Amino acid sequence: MLSSAPVGAGLAGLTNxxxxxxxxFFVSGLGFAPGMAALQYGASRRxxxxxxxLAFGWLVTAMMLGGSFGTLVSGLLVDTRGDGGAFAAATAVGLLSAVVPVVCxxxxADRAAPALSSEHSSRA
Structure with missing residues (x-):
């Protein structure tokens, strides 16, 4: 569902x-609510x-700082590359935000696997 952001941004940037x-924009926004729910669930669980x-304060602070920085970069891209630059950046950041959690x-999981296997063997 979170991959809807780059798809939507790319679609919006390819047409007049x-x-x-x-x-x-509609497709891009489809991943927003599930993403927010996942962030809040993860923060509350941990x-x-x-x-x-305090944790939710930092979560909101991080989101606001990210939004502010994204607005700055998008404005610079629109000024230097036109709206296509901002749509390309939104697509790239969206793809990155879909890939990074999978890689992490x-x-x-790779780091936890040896610990889990030794834990299971010690119980046997």
Missing amino acids: SPALVLAG TPPASAP RAVV
């Missing part, structure tokens, strides 16, 4: 048709209840 741009307000999960 207002209807297709709107459709691209945080002790007493620290939850694979790395974490």
